[in-house]
Amino acid sequence: MLPEAADVLIVGAGPAGLAAAITLRRQGLQKLVVVEREAEAGGIPRLCHHSGFGWRDLRRLLSGPSYARRYREAAGRLDIALHTETTITGWHGPGLLSYSGPAGPGRLRARAVLLATGCRERPRAARLVPGSRPQGIFTTGSLQQFVYGHGLPVGRRAVIIGAELVSLSALMTLRHAGVAVVAMLSELPAHQIYPPYHPAPFFLLDRLGRAPLLMGVQVSRILGQRRVEGLEITHLASGRLETLLCDTLVFSGDWIPEHEMARLGGLRLDPGTQGPLVDPGFRTSRRGVFAAGNLLRGAETADNCAREGQAAASQILRFLHAERWPDHEIALRVEPPLRWVFPNALRWPATAGLHSLAFRAAELLARVGVQVMQNGHVLHEQHFPTLVPNVSMALSARWLPAVDPAGGEVCLRIG
Amino acid sequence: MMREIDYDVAIIGAGAVGTAIARALARYRLRVVLVERQPDVGMGTSKASTAIWHTGFDAKPGTLEARLLQRSYPLTERFMAEAGVPVERIGGLLIAWNDEQLQTLPSLMHNAQQNGVHDARLLEAGEIYAREPHLGPGARGGLYVPGEGIFCTYTLPLAFATQAVLNGVSLRLNFAVEGVLPAGEGFYRLEAAGASLRCRFLVNAAGLHSDEIDHLLGHHAFQVRPRRGELIVYDKFARELLSHVLLPVPTATTKGVLISPTVYGNVLLGPTAEELRDKSATETSAAGLQSLLARGRAILPALLQEEVTASYAGLRAATEHGDYQIRAHPQQRYICVGGIRSTGLSGAMGIAEHVVELLAEAGLVLKPRDEFVPVRMPFIGEAGTRPYQSAERIAANPDYGRIVCHCERVTRGEILDALHAVIPARTVDGLRRRTRALQGRCQGFNCQGALLALLVRATGQPAERLLMLEPGDAT
Numbered sequence: 048m049l050p051e052a053a054d055v056l057i058v059g060a061g062p063a064g065l066a067a068a069i070t071l072r073r074q075g076l077q078k079l080v081v082v083e084r085e086a087e088a089g090g091i092p093r094l095c096h097h098s099g100f101g102w103r104d105l106r107r108l109l110s111g112p113s114y115a116r117r118y119r120e121a122a123g124r125l126d127i128a129l130h131t132e133t134t135i136t137g138w139h140g141p142g143l144l145s146y147s148g149p150a151g152p153g154r155l156r157a158r159a160v161l162l163a164t165g166c167r168e169r170p171r172a173a174r175l176v177p178g179s180r181p182q183g184i185f186t187t188g189s190l191q192q193f194v195y196g197h198g199l200p201v202g203r204r205a206v207i208i209g210a211e212l213v214s215l216s217a218l219m220t221l222r223h224a225g226v227a228v229v230a231m232l233s234e235l236p237a238h239q240i241y242p243p244y245h246p247a248p249f250f251l252l253d254r255l256g257r258a259p260l261l262m263g264v265q266v267s268r269i270l271g272q273r274r275v276e277g278l279e280i281t282h283l284a285s286g287r288l289e290t291l292l293c294d295t296l297v298f299s300g301d302w303i304p305e306h307e308m309a310r311l312g313g314l315r316l317d318p319g320t321q322g323p324l325v326d327p328g329f330r331t332s333r334r335g336v337f338a339a340g341n342l343l344r345g346a347e348t349a350d351n352c353a354r355e356g357q358a359a360a361s362q363i364l365r366f367l368h369a370e371r372w373p374d375h376e377i378a379l380r381v382e383p384p385l386r387w388v389f390p391n392a393l394r395w396p397a398t399a400g401l402h403s404l405a406f407r408a409a410e411l412l413a414r415v416g417v418q419v420m421q422n423g424h425v426l427h428e429q430h431f432p433t434l435v436p437n438v439s440m441a442l443s444a445r446w447l448p449a450v451d452p453a454g455g456e457v458c459l460r461i462g
Numbered sequence: 463m464m465r466e467i468d469y470d471v472a473i474i475g476a477g478a479v480g481t482a483i484a485r486a487l488a489r490y491r492l493r494v495v496l497v498e499r500q501p502d503v504g505m506g507t508s509k510a511s512t513a514i515w516h517t518g519f520d521a522k523p524g525t526l527e528a529r530l531l532q533r534s535y536p537l538t539e540r541f542m543a544e545a546g547v548p549v550e551r552i553g554g555l556l557i558a559w560n561d562e563q564l565q566t567l568p569s570l571m572h573n574a575q576q577n578g579v580h581d582a583r584l585l586e587a588g589e590i591y592a593r594e595p596h597l598g599p600g601a602r603g604g605l606y607v608p609g610e611g612i613f614c615t616y617t618l619p620l621a622f623a624t625q626a627v628l629n630g631v632s633l634r635l636n637f638a639v640e641g642v643l644p645a646g647e648g649f650y651r652l653e654a655a656g657a658s659l660r661c662r663f664l665v666n667a668a669g670l671h672s673d674e675i676d677h678l679l680g681h682h683a684f685q686v687r688p689r690r691g692e693l694i695v696y697d698k699f700a701r702e703l704l705s706h707v708l709l710p711v712p713t714a715t716t717k718g719v720l721i722s723p724t725v726y727g728n729v730l731l732g733p734t735a736e737e738l739r740d741k742s743a744t745e746t747s748a749a750g751l752q753s754l755l756a757r758g759r760a761i762l763p764a765l766l767q768e769e770v771t772a773s774y775a776g777l778r779a780a781t782e783h784g785d786y787q788i789r790a791h792p793q794q795r796y797i798c799v800g801g802i803r804s805t806g807l808s809g810a811m812g813i814a815e816h817v818v819e820l821l822a823e824a825g826l827v828l829k830p831r832d833e834f835v836p837v838r839m840p841f842i843g844e845a846g847t848r849p850y851q852s853a854e855r856i857a858a859n860p861d862y863g864r865i866v867c868h869c870e871r872v873t874r875g876e877i878l879d880a881l882h883a884v885i886p887a888r889t890v891d892g893l894r895r896r897t898r899a900l901q902g903r904c905q906g907f908n909c910q911g912a913l914l915a916l917l918v919r920a921t922g923q924p925a926e927r928l929l930m931l932e933p934g935d936a937t
Contacts, residue, residue: 084865084868085908086864132863132864132865134850134865134868134871136850136851136871147850147851147856147863147865148863148864149856149860149861149863149864150856150860150863151853151856151857151863152850152851152852152853152856152863167903167904167907167908168907169769170904170905170906170907171905172695172770172771172772172773172905173769173770173771173903173905175694175751175770175773177745177746177747177748177750177751177773178745178746179744179745180744180745180774181930182890182928182929182930182931183929183930183931185906185910186904186905186906186907188904188907188908189906189907189908189910189911192908192909192910192911192912193910193911193914196911196912197911197912197914197915199911199914199915199918199925199929200925200926200929200931202929202931203931267748268745268748269745272742273930274929274930274931294931303769310699
């Protein structure tokens, strides 16, 4: 059973939530409740049976399951109770949330809440792909559950839709399951798979080099009544139609934050990220509610999410101590073709320093200058050789002191 | 070859209409069999409709359809309450978007009154926007029909069939009728691949295939012309954008594109109407989906800001005729129930009573049984208490607190119930229709593997067959 009250409630025990819980407990916080709706804590890495985890937070390279296990064990050593199979079901006032689980439904009051509910891949239907609805259509997430979670058969010939970092995870999962990969597709003219940190290139590029990439194509129709029989694609440059014969489709990437609890709690969302609007201190638009990890935007690597969890935990402790919530806010926005910037709000009095901001573009851009504007003035300009969709770039934050708190919103644009 | 069993009545087709007829006949001392070509009930037209509970206000007065819809409404209302079928009587708002449509509203109201729908009333544009503030610009006026509602199109035929089975009706799934032959002594023999059975009376409720069965009996009164309807289901976050079924002014061929809440808390946009020849063409098309988006943008602009949860297409069993094609052939002891387009779920109980009367007129002796066992279905709607919300249910069985499908909050207890029900789920789709699992915004990102593992364990079927990776039907 959950207690009726806590100082901090953490919703979601993936990398961000677990890292935050560990930081809070190490700082001496006792009344801490962590809920996880799955039967096991650890988040998405649990089902990513390949290397590439832990570089920035644990200073080593681990497989996803080992990475998740390390966090679970660290939480266990600190006596942090992880309430698995427990779902937060709604809000009933400031800090008052309802939940349900095998011990029954209940309510819990928390002084501070950290939402770390992660993200999901946009499934076929949400992408409005026409055609039939046969068996054999996956996301990377459901594919990994089939293969690693339950040992279920997948198919014989697969097409991966999407060519971002997670698509490589789909590729490796299919190879592990003995499924031939017919093609990896993207509407964009080039793949968007970049090594997220230094030791990774060998491991990633080797696999990428052997992947049958098919860029600049659009998915036009799914074929097959009972089972996938093929995929009709359109080559965007020529308009030519082509049919790929396959019995399996994996829709990978195209992330959406899992923001149900954020929206039900009335948190303002950023139109670009579709995650809750947060300032550099991971504070949302609602007093006492923080957010971290891939709920903020889809998707960064697990180590980044864990480090956000740690940073959010420090801010939560400050809030519990001082009970202050900055009340003056300026929004941070982007103009197309930029897609989003994170963090996406500035608040005063500021509590957190910031070295850099993350931002993404919606299309492939070369040799561009990104300008930070407020009230018609250029606060900062920075040049980038390339901007690749689905890959975050770092924008220096040294212009922050120049922002006029009494001025209008701050906007990023291509200069 | 299975042993032949003799039945008094065989019903071909376990859609909404066939299951309702089976249930109606289960009240009497009869041996009844319900045969279905698919591995589950409600797999054809019934499962891919707009899920609107029609009053029949817009049916052509005097037609059989209008009469049977009127007869069906109170029967369906009572049955849904008894059986626990999710239903919300939210009212329909028929909206005129131009002068021409505005001028037809009084005649539509007159039409409604002729069909026994006396509580319909005209609304000014201002009243419409007061009721539906998110509506797009340009609504000129409307007709409010309080009796229109939404219901669960999965639970309703399952409830009919379950009550029929509980009261002695035999359900034969995977029984595709290939031949109807005279078998002597006033019997027919129904033949399917590897199986056959004998019956004295025959009811054809074969939906899209009702014309083919009719041909086997030597009749050519109508031809099914499948009319495809594509639909888009929006995320639950869109639910707060509307509170009625938003109906367009109907034309001769279709009720038009509507926007409606669903009993699962989503919002439905559709259907398109496209005449086809292929009775299996249930795929969506780029043009169809784009045309729906355009209509949706005009009627409820904010809807398009939300994520799409699903899109699908269904076929209505339309014919060259404007009315239901229900015909009795007493000499043949045969009733044809064809051409039930669009309104089959709403009309099913009225149709069933009508068919029972026709069978009696054709010589079937009806002796009521002493007892009619009631049915209570698992509740899968949003307007009520779900198992995960119930302290009592979870205390009795903690599996009702173990949410497996997070988007729809479906628990392990409900999944296991569906796998061991009177008519159990035997396929992935059967499990979805009984529980809502896999029907939510993530479309299986989180739970597809877990559900399949449970299905494999409960049905004893290899995963390859359930996933259609090897030939053969899930059985």
